[in-house]
Amino acid sequence: MYADYVGGSAFVLQATANDLNFNDSIVFMGVVCKYSSTYGTSKFFFDDFYTGPVRIDTIQPTLQQLNVLDSLHIDLLFTEGISLSDAQNVNNYVVNNNIGVPATAVRDNMNAALIHLTFANPFVSGQPYTIAFFNLQDLAGNQIPQPLAENFMWYYVQPFDxxxxxxxxxxxxxxxxxxxxxxxxxxxxxxxxxxxxxxxxxxxxxxxxxxxxxxxxxxxxxxxxxxxxxxxxxxxxxxxxxxxxxxxxxxxxxxxxxxxxxxxxxxxxxxxxxxxxxxxxxxxxxxxxxxxxxxxxxxxxxxSTNVKGGTPGAQNSVYRSNLDVQKPDLLRAALIEPDTLILTFSETILDNQWLVPTNFTVDHGVGNPISASFINNDQKKVLLVFQQAGFIKDTVYTITVAAGVKDCAGNTTNSSLTTSFAIGDSVVAGSFIINEVLFYENTGGSDYVELYNPTQHTYNLKDVKWAKVDDTGQISDLYEITSEGFYLFPNDYVVLAKSSKGVTSFYSTPFPKKILEMPSFPALSSTSGRITFVNKSFEFIDDFSYTDGMHFQLLNSFKGVALE
CATH class of the missing domain: 2.60.40.1260 (Lamin Tail domain)
Known part of the structure; x- marks a missing residue:
């Protein structure tokens, strides 16, 4: 009995048997199944049967597939099983360009047609090679065509390939x-x-x-x-x-x-x-x-703009040139621990070699951090850890990032970048006010709420929640403004929006860094509603109820028009 456990034709002998009740003059073939109520007829499965003269394999094996796994490993898949001794003889394979014979050749345990080669000399990325095969026979003794050779190339994949x-x-x-x-x-x-x-x-x-x-x-x-x-x-x-x-x-x-x-x-x-x-x-x-x-x-x-809803397996329907020509920018900094600062950049930063502590400096005598690293896999965010928690309340600090910040497209800053941060003060009623509201967004735009800080204190909006308040004045839901920190400095403004692009595309925004995209921006009614902000103790900071009746009523449309 022969079997191929991967469903191919590389059959390997499993067992032999003779029944002494029958001699060679009696020739017939059949199947007998014994079963019980526990193991019924549904437990037996048969594929095609063949009865007749022994089928002799006279077909030469050929190479079906060559896979270069890395700089040292190649997998060869032949059309049928290769004899074990031939498959594992390293002298039956040779690669040009100073690579030579493999260090090991191992036939796969489950598939006799699959051979794993390991080389001592690594392939050079992007260089073409040829591997030649000799003296390989299938399980019936048929030898591969001579000469047999295959071209291949190994490539060391680069980011974004x-x-x-x-x-x-x-x-x-x-x-x-x-x-x-x-x-x-x-x-x-x-x-x-x-x-x-x-x-x-x-x-x-x-x-x-x-x-x-x-x-x-x-x-x-x-x-x-x-x-x-x-x-x-x-x-x-x-x-x-x-x-x-x-x-x-x-x-x-x-x-x-x-x-x-x-x-x-x-x-x-x-x-x-x-x-x-x-x-x-x-x-x-x-x-x-x-x-x-x-x-x-x-x-x-x-x-997607394709009528089917997408283009899986084909060029994207929206494909066009859309090159990045903008240099990366430093958007903000926020303290997440007494000694730990997070920097957020406008886009992914590519060069790890630039990420060294000496490229970051904080004023007021703080100096350089002791470590600098990206946060997990998000290379838009840099984590800086300082020697000790030396930051003082009611002091606005400036961090300077040295030139040389490079994005994925290779755009590199040629001058330093700066932004400010502080230890946020406790947020209480009147710490900031709701200064402007757009509740009927433009088509393709975004609603927004502008906050203004009339005080001499700095507030971290991480300590603030947008509250949904019912008719009885009770809080029914809370929305996080930011999880990492965003500062509202003295006599300054911040705009909360679902999409910053939904604001900048329709309005003049000379300070786009002051627009903060919320993780989940509450839906605003285009006719009337209530906007409330609370602190950690759920005390109201500011509360504003609006209606479209507050607009100048001679306007042709209230769409895209904010209340100030």
Whole structure:
């Protein structure tokens, strides 16, 4: 009895038997099954049977697939099983350009047609090679054609070579695509890239990628196993995502890492990126506009314009040149511990070598931090730890960041960047006032609330909540303004909005850094409503009730007009 446990034709002898009740003159074939009520007929399974002369294999084995796993490892898959002695003889393989024979050759335990080669001399990234094969025979003794050689190339993948290029986070209701979540990867490099042992982390869940060679300038769809069949109609679909609802509708982090643990592409998408409230309701994918701008975030992502709702496995419908020509900027700083400061930049910072303590200096004699690092995988945020908690209340500090900050596109600052921070004072009634409200947003825009600090104190809006108050004056819900800190300095303003772009696209904003996108901006009625802010003790700081009757009534429309 021979068997191939991977379903191919590389049969390996399992057992032999003779029945002494029958001699060679009696030739017949049949199956006898003995079963009980516990193990009924449904427990027996048979495939095709063949009875006749012994089938003799006369076909030569040939190479079916070559996978370069990394700089030292190659997998060879032949059309049929190779004899163990031939497969594991290292002298039966040789690679040119000073690589030579492999250090080891191991036939796979489960698939006799698969051979794993390990070399002592590493391949050079981007250099073409040829591997030649000799004296390899299949299990029936058929030898491979001579000469047999195969060209290959190994490439050391660089950040952004493979990108998260399309996100279907909310597939329901479907437009025309199958109703499944998916991600699309795009290889923008000129080399095929092997994805074996890569990982895709969605939020906190790590999803391993299977062996697959992503062609140069090629696409691959990542989805749940239940979606593979339906999405395969649009391209290669791999069962990678562990849950059918892994992609949060409102947004989450996506971190694609290579087999050596390096982040190749990181995206934290948001439902604000659709730039269409209609499409954000489901059935439409988010598409990256320009792969040459991989850290463009909201400025480089938008809802698909394809009539099907997305373009899995194909060039994005919104594809166009959208290069990043802006240098990174320092948006803000916030103390999260007495000795720890977080800096937030306008875009992802690329160069780790720049991230050294001496590039950061705080005035009032504080000096340099003792350590500087990115926060987890978010390279827009830098964590600075100082020697001791020497910051004083009622003092506004300035931090200076040295020139040389570089973004993903290579734009580099040629002068220093500065921003201010402080220890926030206790927030009480009247600490700030509601100064301006837009409650009937422009189409494609964002409602906003402007706060003004008339005092000589600095307040951290992390200590403030937006409260939803019912008709009896009781708080029914609370909305976080910021989780990391955002300062409202003396005699200064801050604008709270769902989308900063929804404000800057419609109004003159000479100080865009003062616009703070809230994690969840409350819905404002376009006719009447109440806006309330409270401190940690739920004491009212300011409270404002509005109606559209407060507008100048001769206006043609109140849409896009704020109350001041």
């Amino acid at each position: 493979v990108q998260i290029n399309e996100i279907m986070a909310d597939p329901s209701p479907s437009v025309q695509l199958p109703e499944y979540e998916y991600l699309e990867l795009y290889n923008r490099s000129s080399y095929p890239i092997q994805l074996k042992d890569w990982t895709l982390t969605i939020g906190t869940t790590v999803n391993p990628l299977p062996s697959y060679q992503l062609p140069a300038n090629g696409y691959v769809i990542l989805c749940h196993s239940s979606a593979v069949s339906a999405l395969s109609a649009y391209g290669v679909a791999l069962p990678v995502i562990s849950s059918t609802t892994a992609l949060t509708n409102s947004g989450t982090s996506l971190n694609l890492k290579s087999n050596d643990g390096r982040t190749i592409h990181y995206v934290y998408y948001s439902d604000n990126w659709y730039q269409s409230s209609f499409k954000a309701n489901g059935g439409w994918s988010l598409e990256q506009i320009d792969p040459m701008n991989p850290c463009g975030e909201a400025a480089n992502w938008i809802a």
